[in-house]
Amino acid sequence: MFNITELDDLICSQLRRQDLAHCARVNKTWHSIVIPFLWGDLSCLEHDSKAQRDAFGRLVIEDYHQGQQHRGLQDAPSLPFVSSLAKYGPFVQKLPRPSALRSILLPSSNSAQPQPINDQDLELTEQALIPHLYVHCPNLQVPSLFLDDVDLESDIRLRTLAQFVMPRVHRLTFGSFGTGLEAWKLKYLLNHCSSTLTELALLFSIVYDEDARDEQQGQEASAPWTRLKRLKLKRCVDGSSSKAFWTWLWKRCGQVELLEVDNIRDVACSLVAGIQTFMPHLNKLLLQHYSLSATAITDLVSSTRHGWKELTLRHIIPLKGSTKEAVMKQCYQVESLVLFGRCGFTDKEVVQILSRNPVLHTLAIMENESSWNNRNLTLDARAFADVHPVTGEIQPWACESSLKVFKAKITGIPRPDLQRNGMLQEKYPEKYPGEGRDMQSRVYDRLARLTHLEELCLAPEYEPWNQFECLEMSLESGLHKLAGLKKLKELRVLSIRTRIGVKEVQWMIEQWPELRGVYGLLEEHNDKEAAEWLRQYHPEIRTE
DSSP states (O other): OOOOOHHHHHHHTTTTTHHHHHHTTOHHHHHHHHHHHHHHGGGGGGSSSSHHHHHHHHHHHHHHHHHHHHHSTTTTGOOOOOOHHHHHHOOOOBBHHHHHHHHOOHHHHHHHSSOOOOHHHHHHHHIHHHHHHHHTTOOOOEOOOOOOOOEGGGGHHHHHHHIIIIGEEEEEEEOOSSSSSEHHHHHHTTTOTTOOOEEEEEEEEEEEEHHHHHHHHSSSOOOOOTTTOOOEOOOHHHHOOSOOHHHHHHHHTTTTTTEESSSSSGGGGHHHHHHHHHHHHHEEEEEETTTTTHHHHHHHHHTSSSOOSEEESSSSSOOOOHHHHHHHHTTTTOOOEEEETTTOOOHHHHHHHHOOOOSSSOOOOEEESSSOOOOOEEEHHHHOOOOOTTTTTBOTTTTTTTEEEEEEEEEEEOOOOHHHHTTTOOOOOOOSSTTHHHHHHHHHHHHHHHOSEEEHHHHTTTTOOOBBSSSOOOOOOOOGGGGGGTOOOOEEEEEOOOOOOOOHHHHHHHHHHHHOEEEOOOSSSHHHHHHHHHHHOOOOOOOO
């Protein structure tokens, strides 16, 4: 097209399939450039029109039958035969999901007058057509794959998946929406995964004990999962008596670094043993389900060999007693702590973590999107300032030289400026004139000590209404004290009533040389003028 590979690739990657097809008909040069893009990603057939799906189905069916006829001729070697799939299949990198592929290739659905699906068509599709297509796509990639009960229904489907799909999958999810999955099928397919597997998610119930086929399939040689870094366990229930599948699985997870745990019920004990025995590299833990018992949380949090680097708690029961002690012990040494909802923590305990953890680089206290404010954790301004009761000085925190990301809602600041405007009832009245500004000054003093901050978020993602008892973020209120945050890249003040005007954003541009975004400026009053000024004079600074 332009004889410049990079430019041709850029243009072709932006064109629709219909446009690519037209370009391919221009001449041989355009054809050779466009064909890899036209055939490269066929996963879009799942969402294409029925006519396009039928056209592709007929192509595969005709290609298969022509190949069969050619091989059946006695003088076949002397006759030229050009297979469409042999010609274009090597360009294919993505195909529809196995379940969608079955419906596309069913002969009865591709005939001029579609007929009801019969066993003969289904057998032809699964035994011949799908393998025929896979064989002609040697460069097929499977970035992600979801398999459920239907995909594992028959031995034919299992063999096809094991031979052509599993060795190429990167992110794999097993889900069960019916009676559950049999352990031997899971082992059989997982044994055919290769070192390309990077993420494994299990959302199913296991039914039936392992049978003779399990021993046979489970012993097949397979490549180690050397790149498996992420393991997700959600809705895992084991109805078998031996529960041997899980020990077999843990042995394969030696390189896992991140573990996400949801509702695992009777698998928890086996998982704890597996972590301690087979997962030496595991250092990131995410717990997210109300059904996790206090005992399970305690055991899982305490199961690490060398301490957690990242700990995320979401939708869990309120922590109490020995469970909270176990979690707090880990919080003093994690590098990243993310809390959704209250999780049983108090603002003073969060401040205690900040003051004692010397390696913490991320603290995020997020709103629980399924709850209201009374169930979420906020930081009271007095507790956050952490002033010495005798000297009145800001007390040092261990994380001051390590913290890069701070996301939390700081509340309890009297804002008489808003109350005078009739915008808020006096929920936090001043005890003396000027108390609100004094309190803001102490909060600014605290934030100013976090000199390595790169992201400062003062409002949660799921705030259902504007926050009033907050920092003004104006120069008059003490914003100038944050001049030392030279590494700050993002400021987020969504849903909080700030007084950021043009002079404030001008000051930010001057004092924060690495600033790349100011998010949450309200489209009213000074905030609107500040947002418009940024868009006009500094479009590189994102505001949305």
